[in-house]
Amino acid sequence: MLDKFPPEMCAHIFEFACRDPGCTGRSLSLVSRYIHQASELARYMNIVLVGRAQIFAFAQFVEHTDIQLKTRHLFINGHEAYAEMYSTNEVEANAQTEYARLAALLSPADERL
CATH class of the missing domain: 1.20.1280 (Monooxygenase)
Known part of the structure; x- marks a missing residue:
């Protein structure tokens, strides 16, 4: 329908x-x-990222997509998910870089808290 x-x-x-x-x-x-x-476009209006793996994956997606995202609400929880507590140091070393890269990739018109 x-x-x-x-x-x-x-x-x-x-x-x-x-x-x-x-x-x-x-x-x-x-x-x-x-x-x-x-x-x-509506699928990316409200985004919740929990843990480094989701933050890293979303940063990669934003960097390589042709979609012009119209994100209104972005919640980032940098604490590790239970499964990530035993991850390698490589992920930890990339976390701060990915936070900064994700912030730079999002549109300046996005609302941020």
Whole structure:
């Protein structure tokens, strides 16, 4: 049914739907190709990153994507997740660099706390 709606209307609806930390956006991306494309920008409005691995992975994504992200809320928790407590020192050495790189890659228009 939603594939009959104009993508602009779907995108507006998805902006309201994707105000959680990411569960709704991930679910929308799996519905169909049309919904995946129409919800793409909304999926990155609210981002929660926990631990160095997620921070590093998201920084890599932002650096290599062609998507113009419109992030409104970005929460970064630099404390390790339980699984990361036993990770290598290489990840630890890259963490501060990735924080700075991620901040530089995000749009200046993004709201930051």
